[in-house]
Amino acid sequence: MATLTFHGHSTFSIETDDGTRMVVDPWFTESPVADISAEELGDLDYIFCTHGHQDHIADAFPLAKRTGATLVSTFEIVMFAGEEGIENAHPMHIGGGFDFPFGRVQMTPALHGGQVHGDESGRWTTVPGGFLFHLDGTRLYHAGDTALLYDMKLLEGRVDVALLPIGDNFTMGPDEAVRAIDFIRPGIVVPMHYDTFDLIRQDTADFTRKVGDRAKVEVMKPGDTLQL
Ligand code: NI
Ligand code: MN
Numbered sequence: 001m002a003t004l005t006f007h008g009h010s011t012f013s014i015e016t017d018d019g020t021r022m023v024v025d026p027w028f029t030e031s032p033v034a035d036i037s038a039e040e041l042g043d044l045d046y047i048f049c050t051h052g053h054q055d056h057i058a059d060a061f062p063l064a065k066r067t068g069a070t071l072v073s074t075f076e077i078v079m080f081a082g083e084e085g086i087e088n089a090h091p092m093h094i095g096g097g098f099d100f101p102f103g104r105v106q107m108t109p110a111l112h113g114g115q116v117h118g119d120e121s122g123r124w125t126t127v128p129g130g131f132l133f134h135l136d137g138t139r140l141y142h143a144g145d146t147a148l149l150y151d152m153k154l155l156e157g158r159v160d161v162a163l164l165p166i167g168d169n170f171t172m173g174p175d176e177a178v179r180a181i182d183f184i185r186p187g188i189v190v191p192m193h194y195d196t197f198d199l200i201r202q203d204t205a206d207f208t209r210k211v212g213d214r215a216k217v218e219v220m221k222p223g224d225t226l227q228l
Contacts, residue, residue, distance in 0.1 A: 008033030035222035050144030051128035052116030076126035110146035148176035165193035167200030
């Protein structure tokens with residue numbers, strides 16, 4: 001049974017039964033809401049980045065350099081990481097899956113901006129995505145930053161735990177997230193990408209009411225863990 005820990009915004013760390021440690025969308029150093037520093041995260045085996053925006057990737061390259069963890073992201077972000085001295089990386093792309101030693105991971109579509117933080121040349125603009133993880137028998141979907149997509153309907157019956165943005169303004173808001181839940185039909189929903197700063201303030205009690213009996217909403221505070 002894998003353990004999921006929320007670190008604020010869209011940053012989660014995961015530890016699987018076999019001891020594999022990973023982080024998704026690492027943003028610690030400049031995050032107003034992170035519960036720990038990137039150093040306090042300790043050792044890592046994998047770093048997953050859904051897209052290139054600062055609030056999803058800012059700590060990824062320093063973490064990769066410190067820990068030697070494998071960076072997993074779109075082909076373009078991995079190419080840019082190579083230019084920045086990251087040797088241990090695994091390129092993927094939307095729709096593709098790969099059987100990692102700890103389980104299968106598939107990249108899912110997202111509709112959002114493709115800029116890559118730190119890429120002064122502007123050559124590595126990419127397509128944002130999400131990840132569908134198969135971990136110790138649980139299917140975990142990290143949607144990344146995205147609008148509501150009808151493509152989410154393709155995930156129906158394939159997700160146990162869905163990490164969905166509800167912040168509005170930059171991503172789908174609470175009402176669209178409820179529609180996403182209607183498409184995906186996960187058992188558990190964890191809201192993310194809200195309350196980090198004023199533009200994305202949300203009322204999670206109101207969101208939970210709107211979801212109703214569609215799914216169980218687990219509102220995680222930075223530092224909270226969830227057994228998957
Ligand atoms: Ni973004
Ligand atoms: Mn974001």
